Amino acid sequence: MTKNLPTLLVDIKPGVIDLGWGHPSSRLHPFNEVSEASSRMFSKGDNSALQYGATQGYGPFLESLASFLSDQEAYLPDVDAHNLFLTAGASQALDLAATMYADSGDTVVVEEPTYFVIEKIFREHSLNIVGVPTDEDGLDTDALQEVLEKGLRPKFLYTIPTFQNPTASSLTEQRRVHLVALANKYNFQIFADEVYQLIYFDQRPPRPMMYFDSGNRVISFGSFSKILAPGLRTGWIHSSRKVVGKLSAAALTFSGGGFNHYASALIKEVIDLGHLESNVKKLKTEYLSRALEMDKSLKEHFGTSVSYSFPKGGYYFWLKFPAGFDSDSFLQSAEENGVSFRPGNAFSESGKFSRYLRLTYTLFESDEIREGVKRLAEAYKNT
Ligand SMILES: Cc1ncc(COP(=O)(O)O)c(C=O)c1O
Structure with a gap:
Protein backbone atom coordinates (compact mmCIF):
# COMPACT_ATOMS: atom_id res chain seq x y z
CA MET A 1 0.00 0.00 0.00
CA THR A 2 1.46 3.39 -0.92
CA LYS A 3 1.90 5.85 1.94
CA ASN A 4 1.52 8.94 -0.24
CA LEU A 5 4.66 10.53 1.12
CA PRO A 6 5.92 13.58 -0.79
CA THR A 7 8.45 13.22 -3.61
CA LEU A 8 9.66 16.75 -4.19
CA LEU A 9 10.31 19.99 -2.34
CA VAL A 10 7.98 21.96 -4.62
CA ASP A 11 4.45 21.81 -3.39
CA ILE A 12 2.15 23.38 -5.96
CA LYS A 13 -1.60 23.47 -5.60
CA PRO A 14 -3.35 21.80 -8.54
CA GLY A 15 -4.23 24.29 -11.29
CA VAL A 16 -1.91 26.98 -9.95
CA ILE A 17 0.95 28.35 -12.06
CA ASP A 18 3.36 28.93 -9.22
CA LEU A 19 5.92 31.54 -10.25
CA GLY A 20 7.22 31.62 -6.67
CA TRP A 21 9.60 28.66 -6.61
CA GLY A 22 13.19 29.33 -7.69
CA HIS A 23 13.64 25.88 -9.17
CA PRO A 24 14.73 24.64 -12.60
CA SER A 25 12.19 23.01 -14.89
CA SER A 26 12.16 19.22 -14.82
CA ARG A 27 11.94 19.14 -18.64
CA LEU A 28 15.42 20.61 -18.77
CA HIS A 29 17.06 18.11 -16.42
CA PRO A 30 20.01 16.45 -18.23
CA PHE A 31 18.61 12.95 -17.74
CA ASN A 32 20.42 11.22 -20.62
CA GLU A 33 23.70 12.98 -19.91
CA VAL A 34 23.70 11.99 -16.23
CA SER A 35 22.75 8.46 -17.20
CA GLU A 36 25.68 8.28 -19.64
CA ALA A 37 28.06 9.66 -16.99
CA SER A 38 26.81 7.07 -14.52
CA SER A 39 27.44 4.18 -16.96
CA ARG A 40 30.89 5.55 -17.69
CA MET A 41 31.68 5.77 -13.98
CA PHE A 42 30.67 2.17 -13.33
CA SER A 43 32.28 0.85 -16.51
CA LYS A 44 35.69 1.86 -15.15
CA GLY A 45 35.38 -0.80 -12.44
CA LEU A 276 28.15 20.47 -17.92
CA GLU A 277 29.44 22.97 -20.46
CA SER A 278 26.62 22.19 -22.91
CA ASN A 279 24.02 22.15 -20.15
CA VAL A 280 24.96 25.65 -18.99
CA LYS A 281 24.70 26.89 -22.59
CA LYS A 282 21.29 25.26 -22.99
CA LEU A 283 19.98 26.74 -19.73
CA LYS A 284 21.15 30.23 -20.62
CA THR A 285 19.34 30.10 -23.97
CA GLU A 286 16.14 28.64 -22.50
CA TYR A 287 16.05 30.99 -19.53
CA LEU A 288 16.66 34.05 -21.67
CA SER A 289 13.75 33.13 -23.90
CA ARG A 290 11.50 32.58 -20.85
CA ALA A 291 12.64 35.86 -19.31
CA LEU A 292 11.79 37.66 -22.55
CA GLU A 293 8.36 36.06 -22.50
CA MET A 294 7.79 37.17 -18.94
CA ASP A 295 8.92 40.69 -19.78
CA LYS A 296 6.61 40.85 -22.78
CA SER A 297 3.64 39.57 -20.78
CA LEU A 298 4.31 41.96 -17.91
CA LYS A 299 4.42 44.91 -20.31
CA GLU A 300 1.26 43.75 -22.05
CA HIS A 301 -0.81 43.10 -18.91
CA PHE A 302 0.56 45.51 -16.31
CA GLY A 303 1.70 48.44 -18.45
CA THR A 304 3.20 51.06 -16.18
CA SER A 305 1.65 49.84 -12.93
CA VAL A 306 4.75 47.79 -12.07
CA SER A 307 8.41 48.66 -12.44
CA TYR A 308 11.44 46.37 -12.66
CA SER A 309 14.79 45.98 -14.36
CA PHE A 310 15.03 43.23 -16.94
CA PRO A 311 17.39 40.60 -15.43
CA LYS A 312 20.80 40.18 -17.06
CA GLY A 313 20.94 36.61 -15.77
CA GLY A 314 19.84 34.41 -12.87
CA TYR A 315 16.27 33.32 -12.20
CA TYR A 316 14.13 36.29 -11.13
CA PHE A 317 12.04 39.39 -11.78
CA TRP A 318 11.66 41.69 -8.78
CA LEU A 319 8.50 43.72 -9.30
CA LYS A 320 7.76 47.00 -7.57
CA PHE A 321 4.11 48.01 -7.22
CA PRO A 322 2.65 51.44 -6.35
CA ALA A 323 2.85 52.68 -2.75
CA GLY A 324 0.25 51.09 -0.50
CA PHE A 325 0.30 47.74 -2.31
CA ASP A 326 0.63 44.75 0.02
CA SER A 327 1.94 41.63 -1.69
CA ASP A 328 1.21 39.45 1.37
CA SER A 329 -2.50 40.11 1.19
CA PHE A 330 -2.48 40.01 -2.64
CA LEU A 331 -1.15 36.43 -2.51
CA GLN A 332 -4.52 34.93 -1.60
CA SER A 333 -6.41 36.62 -4.43
CA ALA A 334 -3.67 35.66 -6.88
CA GLU A 335 -3.84 32.00 -5.81
CA GLU A 336 -7.62 32.04 -6.10
CA ASN A 337 -7.04 33.14 -9.69
CA GLY A 338 -4.61 30.26 -10.34
CA VAL A 339 -1.21 31.91 -10.00
CA SER A 340 1.33 32.30 -7.22
CA PHE A 341 4.53 34.23 -6.39
CA ARG A 342 6.81 35.05 -3.43
CA PRO A 343 5.77 38.21 -1.54
CA GLY A 344 8.54 40.77 -0.97
CA ASN A 345 8.55 40.42 2.79
CA ALA A 346 9.56 36.76 2.49
CA PHE A 347 13.02 38.11 1.64
CA SER A 348 13.62 40.19 4.74
CA GLU A 349 12.62 40.08 8.37
CA SER A 350 12.62 43.90 8.24
CA GLY A 351 9.11 43.90 6.72
CA LYS A 352 10.13 46.71 4.33
CA PHE A 353 9.16 45.01 1.09
CA SER A 354 5.34 44.90 1.00
CA ARG A 355 5.37 46.75 -2.33
CA TYR A 356 7.47 44.07 -3.99
CA LEU A 357 7.06 40.54 -5.20
CA ARG A 358 9.34 38.05 -6.91
CA LEU A 359 8.54 36.02 -10.01
CA THR A 360 10.66 33.11 -11.31
CA TYR A 361 10.90 32.29 -15.02
CA THR A 362 12.78 29.01 -14.83
CA LEU A 363 10.30 26.43 -13.55
CA PHE A 364 7.45 26.87 -16.03
CA GLU A 365 7.34 26.83 -19.84
CA SER A 366 6.85 30.04 -21.85
CA ASP A 367 3.13 29.47 -22.53
CA GLU A 368 2.53 28.89 -18.80
CA ILE A 369 4.50 32.03 -17.96
CA ARG A 370 2.28 33.98 -20.35
CA GLU A 371 -0.86 32.56 -18.78
CA GLY A 372 0.49 33.05 -15.24
CA VAL A 373 1.25 36.73 -15.78
CA LYS A 374 -2.18 37.22 -17.35
CA ARG A 375 -3.83 35.65 -14.29
CA LEU A 376 -1.71 37.80 -11.99
CA ALA A 377 -2.82 40.96 -13.80
CA GLU A 378 -6.49 39.89 -13.62
CA ALA A 379 -6.18 39.34 -9.88
CA TYR A 380 -4.42 42.70 -9.50
CA LYS A 381 -7.15 44.54 -11.40
CA ASN A 382 -9.75 43.01 -9.10
CA THR A 383 -8.04 44.11 -5.87
C1 LIG B 1 20.97 32.49 -3.34
C2 LIG B 1 20.77 31.03 -3.16
N1 LIG B 1 21.61 30.34 -2.40
C3 LIG B 1 21.44 29.01 -2.21
C4 LIG B 1 20.40 28.33 -2.77
C5 LIG B 1 20.28 26.85 -2.54
O1 LIG B 1 21.40 26.25 -3.10
P1 LIG B 1 21.66 24.67 -3.03
O2 LIG B 1 20.59 24.01 -3.82
O3 LIG B 1 23.01 24.52 -3.64
O4 LIG B 1 21.64 24.28 -1.60
C6 LIG B 1 19.49 29.02 -3.58
C7 LIG B 1 18.34 28.33 -4.17
O5 LIG B 1 17.36 28.91 -4.59
C8 LIG B 1 19.69 30.40 -3.77
O6 LIG B 1 18.85 31.12 -4.52
Whole structure:
Protein backbone atom coordinates (compact mmCIF):
# COMPACT_ATOMS: atom_id res chain seq x y z
CA MET A 1 0.00 0.00 0.00
CA THR A 2 1.46 3.39 -0.92
CA LYS A 3 1.90 5.85 1.94
CA ASN A 4 1.52 8.94 -0.24
CA LEU A 5 4.66 10.53 1.12
CA PRO A 6 5.92 13.58 -0.79
CA THR A 7 8.45 13.22 -3.61
CA LEU A 8 9.66 16.75 -4.19
CA LEU A 9 10.31 19.99 -2.34
CA VAL A 10 7.98 21.96 -4.62
CA ASP A 11 4.45 21.81 -3.39
CA ILE A 12 2.15 23.38 -5.96
CA LYS A 13 -1.60 23.47 -5.60
CA PRO A 14 -3.35 21.80 -8.54
CA GLY A 15 -4.23 24.29 -11.29
CA VAL A 16 -1.91 26.98 -9.95
CA ILE A 17 0.95 28.35 -12.06
CA ASP A 18 3.36 28.93 -9.22
CA LEU A 19 5.92 31.54 -10.25
CA GLY A 20 7.22 31.62 -6.67
CA TRP A 21 9.60 28.66 -6.61
CA GLY A 22 13.19 29.33 -7.69
CA HIS A 23 13.64 25.88 -9.17
CA PRO A 24 14.73 24.64 -12.60
CA SER A 25 12.19 23.01 -14.89
CA SER A 26 12.16 19.22 -14.82
CA ARG A 27 11.94 19.14 -18.64
CA LEU A 28 15.42 20.61 -18.77
CA HIS A 29 17.06 18.11 -16.42
CA PRO A 30 20.01 16.45 -18.23
CA PHE A 31 18.61 12.95 -17.74
CA ASN A 32 20.42 11.22 -20.62
CA GLU A 33 23.70 12.98 -19.91
CA VAL A 34 23.70 11.99 -16.23
CA SER A 35 22.75 8.46 -17.20
CA GLU A 36 25.68 8.28 -19.64
CA ALA A 37 28.06 9.66 -16.99
CA SER A 38 26.81 7.07 -14.52
CA SER A 39 27.44 4.18 -16.96
CA ARG A 40 30.89 5.55 -17.69
CA MET A 41 31.68 5.77 -13.98
CA PHE A 42 30.67 2.17 -13.33
CA SER A 43 32.28 0.85 -16.51
CA LYS A 44 35.69 1.86 -15.15
CA GLY A 45 35.38 -0.80 -12.44
CA ASP A 46 36.69 1.60 -9.79
CA ASN A 47 34.61 1.37 -6.62
CA SER A 48 36.23 4.28 -4.78
CA ALA A 49 33.05 6.37 -5.18
CA LEU A 50 31.41 4.01 -2.67
CA GLN A 51 34.08 4.54 0.04
CA TYR A 52 34.25 7.47 2.52
CA GLY A 53 35.72 10.36 0.52
CA ALA A 54 38.66 12.69 1.21
CA THR A 55 37.66 15.55 3.52
CA GLN A 56 38.42 18.30 1.01
CA GLY A 57 36.51 16.38 -1.64
CA TYR A 58 37.23 13.68 -4.22
CA GLY A 59 40.52 14.82 -5.82
CA PRO A 60 39.73 13.92 -9.45
CA PHE A 61 36.41 15.78 -9.16
CA LEU A 62 38.10 18.89 -7.72
CA GLU A 63 40.56 18.85 -10.63
CA SER A 64 37.83 18.52 -13.26
CA LEU A 65 35.85 21.29 -11.56
CA ALA A 66 38.90 23.59 -11.42
CA SER A 67 39.47 23.06 -15.12
CA PHE A 68 35.77 23.64 -15.95
CA LEU A 69 35.64 26.87 -13.91
CA SER A 70 38.91 28.12 -15.42
CA ASP A 71 37.35 27.79 -18.90
CA GLN A 72 34.26 29.86 -18.03
CA GLU A 73 34.26 33.41 -19.30
CA ALA A 74 32.26 34.54 -16.29
CA TYR A 75 34.68 32.93 -13.85
CA LEU A 76 38.45 33.10 -13.32
CA PRO A 77 41.11 31.82 -15.72
CA ASP A 78 43.32 30.05 -13.21
CA VAL A 79 41.28 28.21 -10.58
CA ASP A 80 43.49 25.87 -8.56
CA ALA A 81 41.93 22.64 -7.25
CA HIS A 82 43.68 23.24 -3.91
CA ASN A 83 41.32 26.18 -3.41
CA LEU A 84 38.15 24.13 -3.87
CA PHE A 85 36.18 22.22 -1.26
CA LEU A 86 33.36 19.77 -2.01
CA THR A 87 29.97 20.51 -0.43
CA ALA A 88 26.48 19.03 -0.47
CA GLY A 89 25.13 22.22 -2.07
CA ALA A 90 25.28 25.88 -1.10
CA SER A 91 22.72 25.49 1.72
CA GLN A 92 24.75 22.84 3.53
CA ALA A 93 27.97 24.74 2.87
CA LEU A 94 26.56 27.97 4.31
CA ASP A 95 25.43 26.12 7.39
CA LEU A 96 28.89 24.59 7.84
CA ALA A 97 30.62 27.94 7.27
CA ALA A 98 28.32 29.58 9.82
CA THR A 99 29.33 26.86 12.32
CA MET A 100 33.02 27.43 11.64
CA TYR A 101 33.07 31.24 11.46
CA ALA A 102 30.61 32.42 14.10
CA ASP A 103 29.46 31.50 17.59
CA SER A 104 26.01 31.80 19.03
CA GLY A 105 25.28 35.44 19.94
CA ASP A 106 27.64 36.85 17.28
CA THR A 107 26.45 39.44 14.80
CA VAL A 108 26.35 38.85 11.05
CA VAL A 109 25.26 41.08 8.16
CA VAL A 110 22.84 40.23 5.35
CA GLU A 111 21.52 42.21 2.41
CA GLU A 112 18.03 43.66 2.50
CA PRO A 113 16.33 41.90 0.76
CA THR A 114 18.12 38.54 0.70
CA TYR A 115 17.68 34.83 -0.07
CA PHE A 116 14.56 33.97 1.86
CA VAL A 117 15.92 30.98 3.81
CA ILE A 118 19.23 32.46 4.89
CA GLU A 119 17.97 34.39 7.89
CA LYS A 120 16.37 31.18 9.17
CA ILE A 121 19.65 29.28 8.69
CA PHE A 122 21.58 31.90 10.65
CA ARG A 123 18.89 32.05 13.35
CA GLU A 124 19.32 28.32 13.85
CA HIS A 125 22.91 29.21 14.82
CA SER A 126 21.55 31.82 17.29
CA LEU A 127 23.24 34.65 15.38
CA ASN A 128 22.16 38.30 15.51
CA ILE A 129 21.25 39.44 12.04
CA VAL A 130 21.73 43.02 10.84
CA GLY A 131 20.38 44.07 7.42
CA VAL A 132 22.14 46.51 5.09
CA PRO A 133 20.25 48.03 2.13
CA THR A 134 20.80 47.20 -1.53
CA ASP A 135 20.04 49.13 -4.72
CA GLU A 136 20.32 48.43 -8.46
CA ASP A 137 24.10 48.05 -8.00
CA GLY A 138 23.78 45.45 -5.24
CA LEU A 139 24.80 45.87 -1.60
CA ASP A 140 25.17 49.53 -0.60
CA THR A 141 28.76 49.41 0.63
CA ASP A 142 28.64 53.06 1.78
CA ALA A 143 25.74 52.18 4.09
CA LEU A 144 27.77 49.19 5.30
CA GLN A 145 30.77 51.41 5.96
CA GLU A 146 28.60 53.75 8.00
CA VAL A 147 27.38 51.01 10.35
CA LEU A 148 30.90 49.64 10.69
CA GLU A 149 32.20 53.10 11.56
CA LYS A 150 29.50 53.33 14.21
CA GLY A 151 30.88 50.20 15.85
CA LEU A 152 29.16 47.18 14.29
CA ARG A 153 31.56 44.21 14.36
CA PRO A 154 30.12 41.31 12.35
CA LYS A 155 31.82 37.93 12.11
CA PHE A 156 30.75 37.64 8.49
CA LEU A 157 28.65 39.29 5.83
CA TYR A 158 26.43 37.23 3.54
CA THR A 159 25.98 38.57 0.01
CA ILE A 160 24.64 37.29 -3.31
CA PRO A 161 26.83 39.49 -5.50
CA THR A 162 25.69 38.30 -8.93
CA PHE A 163 22.06 38.14 -10.14
CA GLN A 164 20.89 38.52 -6.59
CA ASN A 165 17.97 36.54 -5.21
CA PRO A 166 15.45 38.20 -5.25
CA THR A 167 16.43 41.49 -6.97
CA ALA A 168 18.53 40.11 -9.90
CA SER A 169 20.96 43.02 -9.44
CA SER A 170 24.74 42.54 -9.46
CA LEU A 171 27.32 44.21 -7.25
CA THR A 172 29.52 46.53 -9.33
CA GLU A 173 33.27 45.87 -9.48
CA GLN A 174 33.92 49.11 -7.65
CA ARG A 175 31.71 48.00 -4.76
CA ARG A 176 33.37 44.56 -4.75
CA VAL A 177 36.70 46.27 -4.18
CA HIS A 178 35.16 48.44 -1.46
CA LEU A 179 33.58 45.44 0.27
CA VAL A 180 36.87 43.52 0.45
CA ALA A 181 38.63 46.63 1.78
CA LEU A 182 35.99 46.92 4.53
CA ALA A 183 36.33 43.22 5.38
CA ASN A 184 40.10 43.68 5.72
CA LYS A 185 39.75 46.79 7.82
CA TYR A 186 37.02 45.50 10.13
CA ASN A 187 38.10 41.87 10.16
CA PHE A 188 35.10 39.91 8.91
CA GLN A 189 34.60 37.12 6.36
CA ILE A 190 32.62 37.63 3.18
CA PHE A 191 30.24 34.75 2.45
CA ALA A 192 29.70 35.22 -1.30
CA ASP A 193 26.79 33.09 -2.48
CA GLU A 194 27.58 32.89 -6.19
CA VAL A 195 25.19 30.17 -7.32
CA TYR A 196 23.97 32.28 -10.29
CA GLN A 197 27.39 33.46 -11.51
CA LEU A 198 27.41 31.29 -14.65
CA ILE A 199 23.77 31.88 -15.68
CA TYR A 200 24.18 35.15 -17.60
CA PHE A 201 22.51 36.26 -20.81
CA ASP A 202 24.21 38.72 -23.20
CA GLN A 203 26.97 40.18 -21.11
CA ARG A 204 29.34 38.46 -18.74
CA PRO A 205 28.73 39.60 -15.13
CA PRO A 206 31.40 41.15 -12.89
CA ARG A 207 34.18 38.77 -11.84
CA PRO A 208 33.42 36.48 -8.88
CA MET A 209 34.41 37.76 -5.45
CA MET A 210 37.58 35.63 -5.25
CA TYR A 211 39.08 37.84 -7.96
CA PHE A 212 39.04 40.80 -5.55
CA ASP A 213 40.57 39.07 -2.53
CA SER A 214 44.27 38.58 -2.03
CA GLY A 215 43.88 37.26 1.52
CA ASN A 216 41.51 34.95 3.36
CA ARG A 217 38.36 37.09 3.38
CA VAL A 218 36.17 35.62 0.67
CA ILE A 219 34.42 32.28 0.96
CA SER A 220 32.58 31.70 -2.31
CA PHE A 221 29.68 29.24 -2.53
CA GLY A 222 28.98 27.53 -5.86
CA SER A 223 26.34 24.93 -6.64
CA PHE A 224 25.36 22.40 -9.26
CA SER A 225 21.71 23.04 -8.35
CA LYS A 226 21.35 25.92 -10.79
CA ILE A 227 23.63 24.61 -13.56
CA LEU A 228 23.05 20.85 -13.55
CA ALA A 229 20.44 19.34 -11.20
CA PRO A 230 19.49 20.21 -7.60
CA GLY A 231 18.68 16.59 -6.77
CA LEU A 232 22.42 15.82 -6.95
CA ARG A 233 22.85 17.96 -3.78
CA THR A 234 26.38 18.93 -4.67
CA GLY A 235 28.30 22.18 -4.74
CA TRP A 236 31.67 23.64 -3.88
CA ILE A 237 33.42 26.32 -1.90
CA HIS A 238 36.15 28.37 -3.56
CA SER A 239 38.44 30.12 -1.08
CA SER A 240 42.00 30.41 0.19
CA ARG A 241 43.93 27.27 1.16
CA LYS A 242 43.65 28.39 4.78
CA VAL A 243 39.84 28.43 4.65
CA VAL A 244 39.73 25.13 2.71
CA GLY A 245 41.99 23.61 5.39
CA LYS A 246 39.73 24.81 8.19
CA LEU A 247 36.59 23.42 6.54
CA SER A 248 38.36 20.13 5.76
CA ALA A 249 39.33 19.82 9.42
CA ALA A 250 35.77 20.43 10.73
CA ALA A 251 34.49 17.62 12.93
CA LEU A 252 31.44 17.12 10.71
CA THR A 253 33.63 16.78 7.62
CA PHE A 254 36.00 14.36 9.30
CA SER A 255 33.22 12.22 10.72
CA GLY A 256 31.58 11.50 7.37
CA GLY A 257 34.40 12.25 4.93
CA GLY A 258 33.94 14.59 1.96
CA PHE A 259 30.36 15.73 1.40
CA ASN A 260 28.42 13.99 -1.30
CA HIS A 261 31.46 12.06 -2.46
CA TYR A 262 29.44 9.70 -4.67
CA ALA A 263 27.60 12.48 -6.51
CA SER A 264 30.88 14.32 -7.02
CA ALA A 265 32.41 11.26 -8.68
CA LEU A 266 29.41 11.18 -11.00
CA ILE A 267 29.64 14.92 -11.74
CA LYS A 268 33.33 14.49 -12.56
CA GLU A 269 32.23 12.26 -15.46
CA VAL A 270 29.53 14.77 -16.48
CA ILE A 271 32.19 17.49 -16.64
CA ASP A 272 34.75 15.33 -18.48
CA LEU A 273 32.15 14.35 -21.09
CA GLY A 274 31.53 18.05 -21.80
CA HIS A 275 27.93 17.80 -20.61
CA LEU A 276 28.15 20.47 -17.92
CA GLU A 277 29.44 22.97 -20.46
CA SER A 278 26.62 22.19 -22.91
CA ASN A 279 24.02 22.15 -20.15
CA VAL A 280 24.96 25.65 -18.99
CA LYS A 281 24.70 26.89 -22.59
CA LYS A 282 21.29 25.26 -22.99
CA LEU A 283 19.98 26.74 -19.73
CA LYS A 284 21.15 30.23 -20.62
CA THR A 285 19.34 30.10 -23.97
CA GLU A 286 16.14 28.64 -22.50
CA TYR A 287 16.05 30.99 -19.53
CA LEU A 288 16.66 34.05 -21.67
CA SER A 289 13.75 33.13 -23.90
CA ARG A 290 11.50 32.58 -20.85
CA ALA A 291 12.64 35.86 -19.31
CA LEU A 292 11.79 37.66 -22.55
CA GLU A 293 8.36 36.06 -22.50
CA MET A 294 7.79 37.17 -18.94
CA ASP A 295 8.92 40.69 -19.78
CA LYS A 296 6.61 40.85 -22.78
CA SER A 297 3.64 39.57 -20.78
CA LEU A 298 4.31 41.96 -17.91
CA LYS A 299 4.42 44.91 -20.31
CA GLU A 300 1.26 43.75 -22.05
CA HIS A 301 -0.81 43.10 -18.91
CA PHE A 302 0.56 45.51 -16.31
CA GLY A 303 1.70 48.44 -18.45
CA THR A 304 3.20 51.06 -16.18
CA SER A 305 1.65 49.84 -12.93
CA VAL A 306 4.75 47.79 -12.07
CA SER A 307 8.41 48.66 -12.44
CA TYR A 308 11.44 46.37 -12.66
CA SER A 309 14.79 45.98 -14.36
CA PHE A 310 15.03 43.23 -16.94
CA PRO A 311 17.39 40.60 -15.43
CA LYS A 312 20.80 40.18 -17.06
CA GLY A 313 20.94 36.61 -15.77
CA GLY A 314 19.84 34.41 -12.87
CA TYR A 315 16.27 33.32 -12.20
CA TYR A 316 14.13 36.29 -11.13
CA PHE A 317 12.04 39.39 -11.78
CA TRP A 318 11.66 41.69 -8.78
CA LEU A 319 8.50 43.72 -9.30
CA LYS A 320 7.76 47.00 -7.57
CA PHE A 321 4.11 48.01 -7.22
CA PRO A 322 2.65 51.44 -6.35
CA ALA A 323 2.85 52.68 -2.75
CA GLY A 324 0.25 51.09 -0.50
CA PHE A 325 0.30 47.74 -2.31
CA ASP A 326 0.63 44.75 0.02
CA SER A 327 1.94 41.63 -1.69
CA ASP A 328 1.21 39.45 1.37
CA SER A 329 -2.50 40.11 1.19
CA PHE A 330 -2.48 40.01 -2.64
CA LEU A 331 -1.15 36.43 -2.51
CA GLN A 332 -4.52 34.93 -1.60
CA SER A 333 -6.41 36.62 -4.43
CA ALA A 334 -3.67 35.66 -6.88
CA GLU A 335 -3.84 32.00 -5.81
CA GLU A 336 -7.62 32.04 -6.10
CA ASN A 337 -7.04 33.14 -9.69
CA GLY A 338 -4.61 30.26 -10.34
CA VAL A 339 -1.21 31.91 -10.00
CA SER A 340 1.33 32.30 -7.22
CA PHE A 341 4.53 34.23 -6.39
CA ARG A 342 6.81 35.05 -3.43
CA PRO A 343 5.77 38.21 -1.54
CA GLY A 344 8.54 40.77 -0.97
CA ASN A 345 8.55 40.42 2.79
CA ALA A 346 9.56 36.76 2.49
CA PHE A 347 13.02 38.11 1.64
CA SER A 348 13.62 40.19 4.74
CA GLU A 349 12.62 40.08 8.37
CA SER A 350 12.62 43.90 8.24
CA GLY A 351 9.11 43.90 6.72
CA LYS A 352 10.13 46.71 4.33
CA PHE A 353 9.16 45.01 1.09
CA SER A 354 5.34 44.90 1.00
CA ARG A 355 5.37 46.75 -2.33
CA TYR A 356 7.47 44.07 -3.99
CA LEU A 357 7.06 40.54 -5.20
CA ARG A 358 9.34 38.05 -6.91
CA LEU A 359 8.54 36.02 -10.01
CA THR A 360 10.66 33.11 -11.31
CA TYR A 361 10.90 32.29 -15.02
CA THR A 362 12.78 29.01 -14.83
CA LEU A 363 10.30 26.43 -13.55
CA PHE A 364 7.45 26.87 -16.03
CA GLU A 365 7.34 26.83 -19.84
CA SER A 366 6.85 30.04 -21.85
CA ASP A 367 3.13 29.47 -22.53
CA GLU A 368 2.53 28.89 -18.80
CA ILE A 369 4.50 32.03 -17.96
CA ARG A 370 2.28 33.98 -20.35
CA GLU A 371 -0.86 32.56 -18.78
CA GLY A 372 0.49 33.05 -15.24
CA VAL A 373 1.25 36.73 -15.78
CA LYS A 374 -2.18 37.22 -17.35
CA ARG A 375 -3.83 35.65 -14.29
CA LEU A 376 -1.71 37.80 -11.99
CA ALA A 377 -2.82 40.96 -13.80
CA GLU A 378 -6.49 39.89 -13.62
CA ALA A 379 -6.18 39.34 -9.88
CA TYR A 380 -4.42 42.70 -9.50
CA LYS A 381 -7.15 44.54 -11.40
CA ASN A 382 -9.75 43.01 -9.10
CA THR A 383 -8.04 44.11 -5.87
C1 LIG B 1 20.97 32.49 -3.34
C2 LIG B 1 20.77 31.03 -3.16
N1 LIG B 1 21.61 30.34 -2.40
C3 LIG B 1 21.44 29.01 -2.21
C4 LIG B 1 20.40 28.33 -2.77
C5 LIG B 1 20.28 26.85 -2.54
O1 LIG B 1 21.40 26.25 -3.10
P1 LIG B 1 21.66 24.67 -3.03
O2 LIG B 1 20.59 24.01 -3.82
O3 LIG B 1 23.01 24.52 -3.64
O4 LIG B 1 21.64 24.28 -1.60
C6 LIG B 1 19.49 29.02 -3.58
C7 LIG B 1 18.34 28.33 -4.17
O5 LIG B 1 17.36 28.91 -4.59
C8 LIG B 1 19.69 30.40 -3.77
O6 LIG B 1 18.85 31.12 -4.52
